[in-house]
Amino acid sequence: MINLLPSLKFSDSGNFFLMSGPCAIEGEEMALRIAEKIVQITDKHRIPYIFKGSYRKANRSRIDSFTGIGDEKALKILSRIGREFGIPTVTDIHAAEEAEMSAAYVDVLQIPAFLCRQTDLLIAAANTGKVINIKKGQFLSSGSMKFAVDKVKDSGNEKVILTDRGNTFGYQDLIVDFRGIPEMKSFGVPVVMDCTHSLQQPNQTSGVTGGKPELIETIAKAAIAVGADGLFIETHPEPENAKSDGANMLHLTLLENLLVKLVRIRQAVT
Incomplete structure (x- = not known):
């Protein structure tokens, strides 16, 4: 990560890095509140931190599902968070024409x-x-992700991260194959474990994706133990009221205790 994001604080700490924030940008006050809390935690424990928030949710089960507060409005909130807290930010894009706008x-x-x-x-x-x-x-298999990496690198950009988020298992569940972390690391890129989306239970008859947030700690511990460079954890102060993916997000009050445990595991295996 030192070469990918030179401005990332504590990139020399030996810790894993963290991508974390709400699933979607629901509003400025909420996003700033979450960012401020996570910055306090990650600064305290010297964990390199990238704020995550989707400016728009394009992949929804139902037409009446929340998609966003407006692209430009949400992107400006992400930009403000980056400036005010001095941290990098990450968001998803869904079509080629969105790349330059979001960048x-x-x-x-x-x-x-x-x-x-x-x-x-x-x-x-x-x-x-x-x-x-x-x-x-x-x-996809972990091995097949080499081709995605090659597409970016062959386009002249060496700054690539891969994130695992589990494999489809039947119609309504996912399973994580932790062999994929070292396999994807062999491509010469940092590898992240998405500890929240890998616990989704998609395709529910209600049209609302379910989840197993009680297993976030299990997935995170295993990922660090096998060498993940980073973790992706969506979090919210009120997951039950979140407008997107509340069923598999970590409650914000639980984040610090989890990270403390993970730092200890990282120290033990390095």
């Missing part, structure tokens, strides 16, 4: 798992010169 506001562009094979999207993201975080498709 004007954030430091890292994230490619959603379902779109990780979209060549035009990967090339457009690469051409911005930003760090590109590619989420592994639930339908």
Whole structure:
């Protein structure tokens, strides 16, 4: 991460880095509140931190699901968070034409798992010169993600991160194969474990994705133990009232205790 984001605080600490924040930007006050709390925690424990928030949710089960507060409004909130707290920010993009627009506001562009094979999207993201975080498709092997990495690097951008978020297991569940972390690290890029989306339970008959947040700690501990460079954890002060993915987010009050445990594991295995 030192070469990818030179401004990332504590990148020499030996800790894993953290991508964390709400699933979606629901409003300025909420986003600032979450960012301030996580910055306090990560500064205290010297954990490099990247604020995460989606400016728009394009992949929804139902047409009446929350998608966002407006692209420009949400992106400006992300930009403000980056400036006020002096931290990098990351958001997802969904189409090639969104890459340049989003790059004007954030430091890292994230490619959603379902779109990780979209060549035009990967090339457009690469051409911005930003760090590109590619989420592994639930339908792909870890080994096949080398081709996604190659698309970005062959476009002239060496700044790539890969994020695992589990594999489709039947119709309504996901399972994490931790062998994928060292396999993807062999491509010469940092590898992140998405500890919240990997616990989703999609395709519920209600049209609202379920989840198992009680297992976030289990997934996170295992990921650090096998060498993950970073963790992706969506968090919210009121997950039950979150407008997107509340069923699998970590309650904000639980974050520090979890990170303390994970820092100890990191120290033990390095």
